[in-house]
Every structure is written in C-alpha cells, then in structure tokens.
Amino acid sequence: MPFPLHRPRRLRANESLRTLVRETLLAPSDFVLPLFACEGEGIRKEISSMNGHAQLSVDKIVDECREAASLGIGGVLMFGIPAHKDENASGAYDDAGIVQRAIRAIKQETPNLLVISDVCNCEYTSHGHCGLVVNNDVDNDPTLEWLARTAVSHARAGADIVAPSDMMDGRVGRIRSALDESGFSGTPILSYAVKYASGFYGPFREAAESTPQFGDRRSYQMDPANAREAMREIELDLAEGADMLIVKPALAYLDILSMARQRFDVPMAAYQVSGEFSMIMAAAANGWIDKDRIMMETLTSIRRAGADFILTYFAKDAARLL
Numbered sequence: 241m242p243f244p245l246h247r248p249r250r251l252r253a254n255e256s257l258r259t260l261v262r263e264t265l266l267a268p269s270d271f272v273l274p275l276f277a278c279e280g281e282g283i284r285k286e287i288s289s290m291n292g293h294a295q296l297s298v299d300k301i302v303d304e305c306r307e308a309a310s311l312g313i314g315g316v317l318m319f320g321i322p323a324h325k326d327e328n329a330s331g332a333y334d335d336a337g338i339v340q341r342a343i344r345a346i347k348q349e350t351p352n353l354l355v356i357s358d359v360c361n362c363e364y365t366s367h368g369h370c371g372l373v374v375n376n377d378v379d380n381d382p383t384l385e386w387l388a389r390t391a392v393s394h395a396r397a398g399a400d401i402v403a404p405s406d407m408m409d410g411r412v413g414r415i416r417s418a419l420d421e422s423g424f425s426g427t428p429i430l431s432y433a434v435k436y437a438s439g440f441y442g443p444f445r446e447a448a449e450s451t452p453q454f455g456d457r458r459s460y461q462m463d464p465a466n467a468r469e470a471m472r473e474i475e476l477d478l479a480e481g482a483d484m485l486i487v488k489p490a491l492a493y494l495d496i497l498s499m500a501r502q503r504f505d506v507p508m509a510a511y512q513v514s515g516e517f518s519m520i521m522a523a524a525a526n527g528w529i530d531k532d533r534i535m536m537e538t539l540t541s542i543r544r545a546g547a548d549f550i551l552t553y554f555a556k557d558a559a560r561l562l
C-alpha cells in the first residue's frame with residue numbers, strides 16, 4: 241500500500257525543497273538568439289508578427305550582440321536579408337554579402353560571443369525556395385554547391401559554427417569536405433537534421449522575406465507525421481560528419497527530441513520557431529496567459545525533452561529572468 245507511507249507532496253511543500261529536487265534547470269547559456277541582418281545604417285525595421293524583433297543593420301546588430309553577450313546567452317544565430325535576390329541565391333555565398341559583413345563586425349566587437357550562421361538559400365532566391373529550381377522543384381545536387389560555398393564564406397567571415405537548414409540530401413557531407421579543403425576543419429556543423437514542413441514558420445517568412453513564391457517546401461522538409469524518418473535523417477547526417485543536431489520546430493515535436501536524445505549521444509538543440517514565439521506573445525497581449533510563465537515553462541519542457549540548448553526568440557527575456 242503506497243499511501244499513506246508515500247506522499248509525493250512532501251517534497252513540494254516549499255520553494256527550498258522544490259529547488260533541491262528540481263530535475264531540469266535553465267541557464268542563459270542554454271539560449272541562442274536568432275538575428276536578422278539587413279542593409280543600411282541605423283536601421284531597425286520591426287517585424288510586426290514578432291514583437292520585439294526586427295531586421296537590423298550591421299551597426300544595430302553589433303549593439304544587440306553586446307547586450308546578448310552581457311546577458312551571458314549562449315550565442316546568436318545569423319540570418320541575412322539581402323537587398324537583391326536572384327535565381328541563383330548569389331547573395332548567400334558572396335564574401336561581401338550581408339551576413340558575412342554582419343559576422344565580421346560581431347566577431348570584431350564581441351569576439352567571445354558564439355556566432356552560428358544559418359546556411360540556406362531561401363532568403364537569397366527571387367522565388368523563395370531553398371535551392372536551384374528546375375521544373376518547379378528544388379534540384380538537390382546543384383544546390384549542394386551553393387550551400388558548400390555559403391558555409392565556407394561564413395567560416396571565412398568568422399562564423400564559429402555553420403548550421404545548414406535547407407534539408408537537401410547530402411549537404412552535411414558536402415559542406416564538411418568544402419570546409420576541410422578550405423582550411424576550416426575546426427569549424428563544427430550544427431545540422432538542422434530534423435526540420436519539418438511546418439506552419440509554425442509563418443512569422444519568420446515575414447521577417448526574412450523568404451515566403452516561396454509558388455508551391456511549398458514539402459518536397460524537401462519533412463512530413464510532420466513522421467518520427468522514424470527523423471531518426472534516419474539524424475543517422476545520415478551524423479554519418480556525413482554533423483557535430484550537433486537541431487530538431488525544429490520544438491514544442492509540437494518534443495517526442496522526436498526525446499526519441500533522438502535516447503538514441504544519439506551528440507549535443508542536440510531544438511528551435512523554438514517564430515510561430516511558437518508569436519502565439520505566446522499574442523495570447524499574452526490579450527491577457528489570456530502569463531508570458532513569462534509560459535516562456536519559462538515551454539523552455540523548460542524543451543530542455544526536459546532532451547535539448548542541450550535552445551534557439552529561441554525569448555533568449556534575452558529568459559536570460560533576464562534567470
């Protein structure tokens with residue numbers, strides 16, 4: 241008879257006891273802040289669906305990074321919005337491109353702040369797809385060349401970690417050999433190994449101006465219904481040389497995160513994406529939920545499910561609360 245011998249409430253009686261037995265802890269260094277670099281100077285172009293987030297010119301990005309560094313957050317994740325987009329995503333692998341200039345400036349001003357660069361083409365193509373479009377679909381193999389050039393260009397600019405998010409087959413291996421051949425054998429690859437074709441990316445596409453002009457991303461991003469396939473994606477990326485993994489989005493995919501945590505012994509991240517952020521902010525703005533509480537609860541659940549660190553638009557807010 242467990243009761244009355246056992247009373248789990250004994251260990252919940254006060255905050256000191258609860259703190260003593262708490263299983264999952266958060267620290268500012270668990271959070272990575274996504275940032276959007278745009279052309280110009282002194283520019284802060286608010287993203288209407290993502291309260292508190294904006295496209296920032298390089299000078300403003302540097303200010304933001306100083307603040308991020310002083311809060312002790314784990315790093316920043318860099319996206320770029322180029323002035324011109326074309327069919328070949330040429331802005332993505334241009335050494336003088338927007339992200340490359342932002343990375344150089346950040347590494348100069350806040351050298352100890354970890355800079356992760358998102359390696360993808362969708363912000364740079366006129367059609368908004370993540371690679372070379374042939375017959376209304378993204379052609380996998382030629383796209384690998386762009387990705388490899390982009391990753392090397394980011395590393396040359398000073399990126400500490402490159403994070404391919406395009407979901408092309410074979411890109412991790414291709415990026416690994418391109419980095420190695422260019423003298424960047426020490427640059428880790430954080431692979432978005434498991435990225436679902438998700439409606440939760442809606443606000444990001446406004447932020448990054450990367451909505452596909454036709455069709456959708458379902459021929460390269462994963463079907464939300466599939467879990468076993470996620471494990472296979474991870475196995476392949478690790479075989480190709482990925483150092484760390486991302487599961488994305490986070491909250492609707494905690495089962496995937498937990499399954500991956502049990503199977504693979506590499507550092508794992510989860511991306512609490514734009515839609516997850518915006519839903520919480522919108523409900524809080526209506527007074528329906530307590531923003532800080534839900535923010536910490538979701539971040540804790542993502543850590544508990546197995547993420548070592550979290551890419552999140554709450555990075556600064558959460559770090560301030562801790």
Ligand code: PBG
Nearest residue numbers: 360362405440441444513514515
């Ligand atoms: C692709 C990319 C996307 C996100 C990060 N990298 C968008 C997409 O696949 O359409 C979404 C992130 C978010 O929603 O916060 N470069």
